Amino acid sequence: MREVYRVPRGSCLPGTSDAAGRSETTVPIAEKSMQRIRGGLCAMLAIAACGASTAALADNPLGFYIGAGAGYSTVRSDDSAYGYPGYFNDRQAAWKGIIGIRPLSLIGVEAEYIDFGQPGHHRGNYDANYYGEDSHPRAGALFAIGYLPIPLPYLDIYGKAGAARLKTTVNTVVLGCDPSIQDCTGVVPSVYRHDQTDTKFAYGVGVQSRFPFGITLRGEYERISSSFGDPDAFMVSAIWTF
Numbered sequence: 128m129r130e131v132y133r134v135p136r137g138s139c140l141p142g143t144s145d146a147a148g149r150s151e152t153t154v155p156i157a158e159k160s161m162q163r164i165r166g167g168l169c170a171m172l173a174i175a176a177c178g179a180s181t182a183a184l185a186d187n188p189l190g191f192y193i194g195a196g197a198g199y200s201t202v203r204s205d206d207s208a209y210g211y212p213g214y215f216n217d218r219q220a221a222w223k224g225i226i227g228i229r230p231l232s233l234i235g236v237e238a239e240y241i242d243f244g245q246p247g248h249h250r251g252n253y254d255a256n257y258y259g260e261d262s263h264p265r266a267g268a269l270f271a272i273g274y275l276p277i278p279l280p281y282l283d284i285y286g287k288a289g290a291a292r293l294k295t296t297v298n299t300v301v302l303g304c305d306p307s308i309q310d311c312t313g314v315v316p317s318v319y320r321h322d323q324t325d326t327k328f329a330y331g332v333g334v335q336s337r338f339p340f341g342i343t344l345r346g347e348y349e350r351i352s353s354s355f356g357d358p359d360a361f362m363v364s365a366i367w368t369f
Contacts, residue, residue: 203356
């Protein structure tokens with residue numbers, strides 16, 4: 128009959144030390160302790176974040192925020208006021224300032240000042256083809272914002288619509304002479320400046336992500352209707368909620 132040798136609990140096998148026996152039981156205990164510590168830290172961070180959000184809501188019940196953004200715009204010039212066929216699309220650097228409130232999780236109101244930029248490829252004041260190529264749209268706008276009810280506490284997808292007080296400056300130069308077929312030396316061009324200010328429909332869509340300390344980063348597309356061509360822009364903005 129084969130004999131079976133049992134090692135008493137707490138003792139060690141022949142040729143091994145007590146330290147080796149203890150290490151086999153100590154490692155699982157250490158791992159469990161680290162897991163408990165990590166779980167406790169995560170819980171503490173979550174509680175701190177919720178507490179900060181609750182405190183911010185108590186101090187700022189309207190959800191007041193300010194911000195600024197920059198990006199690229201498309202400036203369209205269609206100078207029909209003088210009957211010239213000047214039309215072009217030009218991409219420009221754009222910027223804006225933001226102020227708004229978000230009293231409810233799904234609804235907000237926002238005011239902006241947007242500068243869509245001014246084309247910089249001017250060919251000189253005495254260019255016979257210089258028709259409506261200098262357009263500078265900028266606007267103050269007021270938007271109502273609706274946020275989608277998605278189950279992600281730190282991400283927002285939203286749409287916005289409102290009215291913009293759009294000011295468009297269009298400069299037009301008419302030489303009155305075709306230098307390709309005749310000598311235009313001494314011909315003085317006529318320079319026209321057209322300032323147009325109208326209240327126009329404005330709209331946009333965007334996505335934003337909220338971070339600690341009231342910081343929000345967003346990317347959005349906005350467009351304003353205009354008789355001189357609709358200026359639009361894609362911008363990245365940083366927002367601080369008080």
